[in-house]
Amino acid sequence: SQQGEEDPQALSIQEGENATMNCSYKTSINNLQWYRQNSGRGLVHLILIRSNEREKHSGRLRVTLDTSKKSSSLLITASRAADTASYFCATDERNAGGTSYGKLTFGQGTILTVHP
Amino acid sequence: DAGVIQSPRHEVTEMGQEVTLRCKPISGHNSLFWYRQTMMRGLELLIYFNNNVPIDDSGMPEDRFSAKMPNASFSTLKIQPSEPRDSAVYFCASSLWGQRETQYFGPGTRLLVL
Numbered sequence: 001s002q003q004g005e006e007d008p009q010a011l012s013i014q015e016g017e018n019a020t021m022n023c024s025y026k027t028s029i030n031n032l033q034w035y036r037q038n039s040g041r042g043l044v045h046l047i048l049i050r051s052n053e054r055e056k057h058s059g060r061l062r063v064t065l066d067t068s069k070k071s072s073s074l075l076i077t078a079s080r081a082a083d084t085a086s087y088f089c090a091t092d093e094r095n096a097g098g099t100s101y102g103k104l105t106f107g108q109g110t111i112l113t114v115h116p
Numbered sequence: 117d118a119g120v121i122q123s124p125r126h127e128v129t130e131m132g133q134e135v136t137l138r139c140k141p142i143s144g145h146n147s148l149f150w151y152r153q154t155m156m157r158g159l160e161l162l163i164y165f166n167n168n169v170p171i172d173d174s175g176m177p178e179d180r181f182s183a184k185m186p187n188a189s190f191s192t193l194k195i196q197p198s199e200p201r202d203s204a205v206y207f208c209a210s211s212l213w214g215q216r217e218t219q220y221f222g223p224g225t226r227l228l229v230l
Binding site: 030031033041042043044045048088090092103104105106107108109 | 120149158159161164172207209216217218219220221222223224
């Protein structure tokens with residue numbers, strides 16, 4: 001099963017509205033990050049939040065992390081048609097020794113559609 | 117500076133044929149990752165390299181899949197023989213080893229095996 005699972009699977013909003021996507025994971029992590037994928041393209045890194053952080057901002061993006069609930073959320077404020085894409089969370093798992101396995105596990109993604 | 121370069125962008129082949137996908141990472145990056153993306157299974161890590169050495173190939177589905185990185189600027193993913201269930205988009209990504217949580221993806225190779 002996927003380490004990271006996004007919710008909802010699809011989200012459709014109007015331009016100017018906020019979009020919130022959630023991600024749940026199962027194991028201990030060093031960090032969690034969000035990537036965007038436009039149709040037919042590769043993934044683009046958006047933002048990283050470390051396990052000792054609770055909230056992080058980057059432009060119109062706001063990410064929260066709750067390690068007790070093993071969940072994260074991505075908020076895109078004042079959405080634009082250009083934000084239409086799939087959004088994936090990815091986790092960097094922590095091994096028993098407290099270090100990274102050195103690889104990311106991606107969720108299934110949320111498809112965001114922003115209507116002009 | 118050029119990003120990660122993959123070739124070909126599209127590949128259509130018949131079952132049983134050998135397929136070779138190519139990747140040129142970002143100059144200076146010392147980690148390279150091969151992923152496969154399908155609707156059913158999402159994005160799966162197949163194998164990754166550090167300093168041209170394979171670190172973890174546990175995601176490689178079968179012996180039909182093999183990957184090499186002969187130097188820091190080139191990697192291949194080979195499927196021999198190919199099967200229809202191998203149809204997917206294959207991505208290559210690169211990063212600095214110390215920042216491997218931040219990966220830079222290529223545009224992908226869309227493979228269709230008939």
